[in-house]
Structures are given as structure tokens and as C-alpha cells.
Amino acid sequence: MAMLTWYRDADRKTRRIFWTCSAGWAMDMADSVIYSYLIPLLMTALGMTLVQAGAISSANFFAAALGGWIGGWLCDRFGRARILQLTILWFSAFSFISGFAQNYEQLLVIRVVQGLGFGAEWAVGAVLLGEVIDPRHRGKALGTVHSGAAIGSAFAAVLAGPVASAFAPEWGWRIVFWSGIIPALLIFLVRRDADDSEIFKRARERAATTGERHSLAAIFQPRVLRITAPAALLSLGVQGAAYSISNYLTPFLTGERGLTQANAGWVVTCLSVGGFFGFITNAYVSDWVGRRNVFRLFGLGFVALSLTFVLTTAGASAQLLALVAFCYGFFQFGMYASFGAYFTELFPTELRGAGQAFAYNFGRAGSAAFVMFVPLVALSTGLSAAMGIMGAIGIAVVILSVVFLPETAGRELHDLQAMQEPLGAEGPVAPAG
Secondary structure, X not given: XXXXXHHHHOOHHHHHXXXXXXXXXXXXXXXXXXXXHOHHHHHHHHOOOHHHHHHHHHHHHHHHHHHHHHHHHHHHHHOHHHHHHHHHHHHHHHHHHHOOOOOHHHHHHHHHHHHHHHHHHHHHHHHXXXXXXXXXHHXXXXXXXXXXXXXXXXXXXXXXXXXXXXXXXXXXXXXXXXXXXXXXXXXXXXXXXXXXOHHHHHHHHHHHHHOOOOOHHHHHOHHHHHXXXXXXXXXXXXXXXXXXXXXXXXXXXXXXXXXXXXXXXXXXXXXXXXXXXXXXXXXXXXXXXXXXXXXXHHHHHHHHHHHHHHHXXXXXXXXXXXXXXXXXXXXXXXXXXXXXXXXXXXXXXXXXXXXXXXXXHHXXXXXXXXXXXXXXXXXXXXXXXHHHHHHHHHHHHHHHHHHHOOOOOOOOOXXXXXXXXXXXXXXXXXXXX
């Protein structure tokens, strides 16, 4: 197929990195959403309220933001591949440990610590692949990697729904968390320094020669801040919109639509399948229409389908809910597909890991506010309306933020020196490295 030409043209190293990052991201996403899918079971097993369950999600997001920022900075200092290994091992281990929690307080602490490693995995993997892939196909490759999120979400939905329901209530959620150790096996597919890109190695050699070192705060220097700030807002809008709905999907489906835990799991699985096709569509469209336009298109689609899903399906059968969920998932997950390519192209090589990780995880942390506001707004509007309102606010932030970002599709990666030139509406045209 012509669509897969970019993969056939890639060398063996690039293909292995692609599959490692895809699997890592799929399991990272599975761990990210599996907690939210287990909320009804956890509320019963550990005696938590919905507000406490939301507080754990929020705390995990904040920890992920901090850990992601630090992890991105570490990968700029010590190499993409070795830090990718560390982050995968970290989030896998603490996902496993989550299954031993005995109360709300213990689970809160474990999920905070887990978030420190979980936050960096996506950004480090995206930087690693983004630096080795042909610029013409960066959107396709990284968007396809991001499609692993839909697979991970579907895997999580099956675990949290039918699988968890197959065991006694006090054991089902624990077994699901214990399965989180599986991704640790991926660390054996990463080859440390050998997998780092040539562009990164040249940047590290320059730094060794000049003695130049960049701090965590380097992404806030004026020439970089004009990228960091709107990129962080873009991430906030996308993730705030998505988590406003996805974090409460199971309570919405079981509480307001009357589904069983198992049927809710199958509806969410259909949503994730739709998301897979959204990812793949975005991956190919973004190299054609540009990064900014694809965020606009998928954002508007998200608003239309999310409001349809949460506001007009009262009394619908599980089958109809699954169909609408499939269409909604296309846009919810599809919005994410351009993050890896766009952020890799926006930030300079010397700060690419720190910048990309901060921007992406700023959205993760900021989405905690969206998550916390949903139950508060729901006190006066009901859960479904609150989910729709907060989702629409998130998309408004997306539309605003892309106005202030350059278009970068197909451009070569650049370094800090290139950022001294005016960015303009179309972004820097600079040689790699």
C-alpha cells in the first residue's frame, strides 16, 4: 500500500524504535485511563467518594507534569533511549504496586509516585522517533505511534470491564492493576545510546565542546517562550476537553445511562476503536493540510460528537451508545495524533525533550482543573451536561492557541541558533541539527 511507503523505506533501527514507542505508548495510555475506568469499583472497594476519586486523578496528572518535565530535561542531558527505559520501568512498577493499596490515602500516594515516571514516557519516545524519521513522514509515523493510545484504552476498558467483573469485587481491580507490570518487558528492546539520533548526538558533542548546559528553565527564555506558552495551552485545551469526558465515562454510562460495568466496558472499547481510526486519519491528514488545521478540524468534530454523546443518548440502548461512542472516539483520540510531530518540530534540538515534555504535561496537569470542575458543575447541571460544557471550553482553548503557533509540517528540525530568526506564520526554515 502507498500509505505504508514511509515504513517500508525506513531502516531496521527506525522500525524497531517505531514499534517500541508504539507499544510503550499503548501501555502508558492503558495505565493512564484504567484508573478512571475502575472508579466505580474503587469507590466501593475503598469507600471513596467521587470527589476523592477525582482528587487522585488530579494528583496523578500534576505528578505526571512534574515528572515529564524532569524526564524531558534528563533526556536532553543523558540521551533519549536510556531515559525511555527508565520511564517505562518506573510507571510499570508503580502500576503494579497500585494493586496492593488498602485505602484512599495509600492509593493517592502510589498514583502520585507512579505519575512521576508515567509523565515522561510519551514525550521521550516521541522525541526519539521524531528525530530519526524522514521529515516528510513525521506526522504519519508519530501519528501512527499515537494510535497506540486507542489500543491501550481499549485494552484498559476490557480489563476494567469484563475482566475485572469476572473476579470477586475485592480482587478484580487489584488484578487489573497488577497486569500493569507487563510493559516493563519493553526495556529490553531499547538499545541505549545506539538508538539516539544523529541530530541529538551532534548537539551533545557541541555542548561538550562549548561547555554549554541548559537548565530546566531554559524553555522559558524569550526566544523559546513564544513557542512554549502557546504549545502548553494547546496541550491544555486538548487534554482538558478529553479528560472532562473520559475521566467520568464509566460513572456516566453506569449511573446516567444505566449500563452494567461489563457493558460500559464494551461501549468504551468501541469508543477506543473509533479513536484508532481517528489517530490514523489525523496522522496522514496532518502531513497534507498542516498541523494547525488538523487541530482545528478535529476540535470542531470533538465538540459536535461529544455533545451528541453525552446530551442526546438518554434512553439509548447499549448498541446505539456504542455506535455514537465510536464516532465520538474518532475525534477525541484523533486530536492527539499530531502532538508528537508538531512539538518535535516546534522545539530546538537542545531543548526538545524538556520543551515537548513540559508542554504536553502542562496540559496533563492543567486538565486536572477540568476534571475537578466536572463534578462541581454537575451539582447544578447534572453530570452529562457538565462533561459537555467543560469539553467545549477545552476546544475553545485549542482554537485560540493555534493562532499563535507557526506551521511546521514537513520542515527540517532546527537548533537554538535558528530560533534567533523570526519565526513568522510558517515557522523557521532551518537545517537539521
